[in-house]
Amino acid sequence: MSDLEAIDRLDAALRAVAVTRTNFSSESIPMIRDSMNDRRRASAEAETAAAGVPVVEDVARAESGAAVPVRIYQGASAPAPAVIYCHAGGFALGNLDTDHRQCLELARRGQCSVVSVDYRLAPEHPFPAGLDDAITVLQWTVTHAARLGIDADRLAVAGSSSGGALAACLTHRAADGLLPPIAFQLLHQPVLDDRPTASMLEFRGTPAFDGEAAELMWRHYLAGQPASPDAVPARRAVFNGLPPTLITCAEIDPFRDEAVEYALRLLRAGISTELHVFPGACHGFDSLLPEWSTTQRLFALQGNALSTAFREG
Numbered sequence: 517m518s519d520l521e522a523i524d525r526l527d528a529a530l531r532a533v534a535v536t537r538t539n540f541s542s543e544s545i546p547m548i549r550d551s552m553n554d555r556r557r558a559s560a561e562a563e564t565a566a567a568g569v570p571v572v573e574d575v576a577r578a579e580s581g582a583a584v585p586v587r588i589y590q591g592a593s594a595p596a597p598a599v600i601y602c603h604a605g606g607f608a609l610g611n612l613d614t615d616h617r618q619c620l621e622l623a624r625r626g627q628c629s630v631v632s633v634d635y636r637l638a639p640e641h642p643f644p645a646g647l648d649d650a651i652t653v654l655q656w657t658v659t660h661a662a663r664l665g666i667d668a669d670r671l672a673v674a675g676s677s678s679g680g681a682l683a684a685c686l687t688h689r690a691a692d693g694l695l696p697p698i699a700f701q702l703l704h705q706p707v708l709d710d711r712p713t714a715s716m717l718e719f720r721g722t723p724a725f726d727g728e729a730a731e732l733m734w735r736h737y738l739a740g741q742p743a744s745p746d747a748v749p750a751r752r753a754v755f756n757g758l759p760p761t762l763i764t765c766a767e768i769d770p771f772r773d774e775a776v777e778y779a780l781r782l783l784r785a786g787i788s789t790e791l792h793v794f795p796g797a798c799h800g801f802d803s804l805l806p807e808w809s810t811t812q813r814l815f816a817l818q819g820n821a822l823s824t825a826f827r828e829g
Contacts, residue, residue, distance in 0.1 A: 527796035576656035591623025594665030602679030625819020642739035680706025684749035709750035755785035
């Protein structure tokens with residue numbers, strides 16, 4: 517399929533805004549970071565004012581001395597269930613502003629606290645730096661649950677794109693008894709597999725994020741290290757013991773097929789799993805058009821899944 521044919525499959529609303537490819541070369545990353553951070557910073561201020569969800573900044577600290585900035589969204593009264601959230605950005609882009617709107621929506625609709633992780637970025641900090649930071653935040657949240665107004669017995673993880681990989685890796689370690697128990701995982705347009713898939717090959721030059729950028733992303737993140745199950749969620753052999761899961765993804769997305777296959781593997785392992793593929797959408801559609809009706813359906817679906825999981829848990 518040609519790039520033009522793929523673009524023609526996009527909803528008309530997205531064709532108007534998803535007009536550029538992501539150049540993910542090492543030379544381009546600093547410029548993309550600056551541009552993205554400026555845009556998201558400006559929108560985050562307005563979104564906070566409109567949401568009515570209290571937001572506080574803090575720093576998660578580990579016994580090793582590591583310090584990870586966090587932003588906490590308080591969508592419910594204490595003691596509230598909590599979500600550890602890892603933002604999108606191909607392991608190399610983003611900060612606490614990147615998925616600010618998404619965290620506000622999760623907190624408000626899911627009736628929970630959301631602890632967003634400002635993890636270190638590749639290529640300067642390849643695997644396992646970002647995952648180590650997410651682990652630090654999860655453990656810190658449990659240790660300081662009383663002060664944070666959080667119910668440590670009702671924890672979920674969530675992530676978008678590369679943040680989905682970090683969230684999935686947290687659940688793996690929790691299932692192996694290496695981290696506190698996790699009751700639910702929410703993975704949106706997740707990055708899960710470094711190996712080629714049909715959608716990765718099909719969408720080589722599409723707007724937003726494409727297969728070529730995905731290959732560079734993994735190169736930056738792994739930095740010559742083997743693609744092990746510790747870093748690449750889909751390479752895990754055993755899925756038993758993982759928590760109930762919601763996976764959402766887009767039709768015109770190089771990561772679509774790995775998200776679908778991961779959901780099927782969870783189901784085959786007996787894990788309660790819900791999968792939604794949004795037609796006519798591309799990677800990052802919720803960031804490009806947060807007020808779009810499809811994005812609002814996504815936010816409602818995610819919020820309902822979280823509130824249900826916490827209520828039933």
